[in-house]
Amino acid sequence: MLVLFVLEAKLRGSTKQFAIIDEMIRTAGFVRNSCIRHWMDNRDVGQYDLSALCAVLAREYEWAKKLNSQARQASAERAWQSIKRFYDNCKNPSVKKKGYPKFKKSRSVEYKTTGYKLSEDRQSITFIDGFKAGSFRMIGAFNLKYYQLEQIKRVRVVRRADGYYAQFCIDHDRLEEVKPTEQIIALDVGLMHFYTDNRGNKVDNPRHLKKSEKALKRLGRRVSRKVKGSKKRRKAINKLGRKHLKVSRQRKDFAVKLARCVVKSNDLVVFEALKVRNMVKHRHLAKSISDAAWRQFFEWLEYYGIVFGKIVIAVPPQYTSTECSLCHRIVKKSLSERTHACECGCILDRDENASRNLLAKGLELLSRGGHSRINAQGHLNLCQISESKA
Ligand SMILES: [Zn+2]
Numbered sequence: 001m002l003v004l005f006v007l008e009a010k011l012r013g014s015t016k017q018f019a020i021i022d023e024m025i026r027t028a029g030f031v032r033n034s035c036i037r038h039w040m041d042n043r044d045v046g047q048y049d050l051s052a053l054c055a056v057l058a059r060e061y062e063w064a065k066k067l068n069s070q071a072r073q074a075s076a077e078r079a080w081q082s083i084k085r086f087y088d089n090c091k092n093p094s095v096k097k098k099g100y101p102k103f104k105k106s107r108s109v110e111y112k113t114t115g116y117k118l119s120e121d122r123q124s125i126t127f128i129d130g131f132k133a134g135s136f137r138m139i140g141a142f143n144l145k146y147y148q149l150e151q152i153k154r155v156r157v158v159r160r161a162d163g164y165y166a167q168f169c170i171d172h173d174r175l176e177e178v179k180p181t182e183q184i185i186a187l188d189v190g191l192m193h194f195y196t197d198n199r200g201n202k203v204d205n206p207r208h209l210k211k212s213e214k215a216l217k218r219l220g221r222r223v224s225r226k227v228k229g230s231k232k233r234r235k236a237i238n239k240l241g242r243k244h245l246k247v248s249r250q251r252k253d254f255a256v257k258l259a260r261c262v263v264k265s266n267d268l269v270v271f272e273a274l275k276v277r278n279m280v281k282h283r284h285l286a287k288s289i290s291d292a293a294w295r296q297f298f299e300w301l302e303y304y305g306i307v308f309g310k311i312v313i314a315v316p317p318q319y320t321s322t323e324c325s326l327c328h329r330i331v332k333k334s335l336s337e338r339t340h341a342c343e344c345g346c347i348l349d350r351d352e353n354a355s356r357n358l359l360a361k362g363l364e365l366l367s368r369g370g371h372s373r374i375n376a377q378g379h380l381n382l383c384q385i386s387e388s389k390a
Contacts, residue, residue, distance in 0.1 A: 005303070027066070028075045031057060034057055036079050074111070082099070086101050116128060118149065122141060123138055125138060144168060153171050154169040155168055183266045183267060185270070195355075196355055197355055198358070200349060206251075219236070219243050251296065255297040256300050264304070270363075271312075274317060313366060320357040321350065325348065327344040
């Protein structure tokens with residue numbers, strides 16, 4: 001089973017070197033956008049034609065040639081991904097936004113297995129293609145030594161508000177051995193608590209994220225007060241960008257740690273496949289929901305399910321909060337009612353009742369083999385997940 005995950009390290013180099021990295025990123029973007037252009041003009045082109053176009057671009061433009069050929073190919077693949085997504089969406093009538101491929105300003109450049117070298121201690125990376133960006137020390141790369149070089153499938157250099165990062169996509173086909181715990185758990189996520197499980201245990205929403213949210217607002221206002229195009233405004237924008245980065249890191253950290261702990265200490269994890277996007281439309285709920293980072297949490301639950309060889313089931317949302325977990329009567333309640341009280345005598349915390357329903361639904365799905373959707377995927381491409389969130 002192929003499991004990809006990402007290790008990230010910050011690059012340390014000179015201003016001159018980072019200027020070269022900017023050029024590399026621009027070139028990757030140029031290749032990607034040229035592919036999109038080519039597709040727009042000719043329409044019936046396929047992945048193959050785009051990959052052939054890379055060679056043409058390299059012949060025509062001196063600087064495009066400087067970029068490693070596999071890196072050019074990776075850019076073409078990215079273009080193809082967005083074209084393919086568009087085609088897939090067109091075939092699917094339930095998807096409203098088809099996402100016509102657009103030109104994009106690139107923020108990263110991706111290498112596959114050539115065009116760079118890692119040092120013996122794996123603590124620095126040297127780019128050896130025509131751009132000659134040279135060697136960069138890496139901060140936070142100590143884990144890299146645990147992996148074989150052939151496990152590194154891709155290296156992506158990403159530009160962020162606070163500097164440049166190298167992301168290593170690692171093929172992690174060795175599953176971690178974990179003993180069965182003989183525990184099962186169902187998680188009901190909610191606005192009051194991050195989740196409530198079927199035994200009534202609650203995990204609170206991370207408060208520090210709320211605080212950061214306020215700081216973000218303040219910094220945003222500061223940006224809008226500064227004169228457009230001024231140096232002060234640029235500074236304020238950079239500050240805001242850094243804060244955003246910090247918040248998204250905190251959020252990810254929370255999701256990863258919690259998901260790992262939940263999956264490791266249970267053999268079966270059931271959660272409700274919330275339509276987060278639909279809920280976010282609801283204005284008042286929006287902030288807390290994005291804040292709580294459920295979507296990210298769910299992604300990591302599924303990821304650790306694969307790594308630890310546990311079963312993780314997403315149950316489609318259905319009456320879980322109204323149905324009585326004991327007698328299956330429908331007991332309607334408003335959002336503010338925190339207790340489920342049924343005429344059958346079942347009195348439970350509202351969320352605990354919901355998670356018990358979830359568990360029952362999960363077991364039902366499991367007995368019908370309906371969980372295979374998740375584990376049969378075989379791999380979660382966290383490279384892509386992290387890209388959309390970078
Ligand atoms: Zn009942």
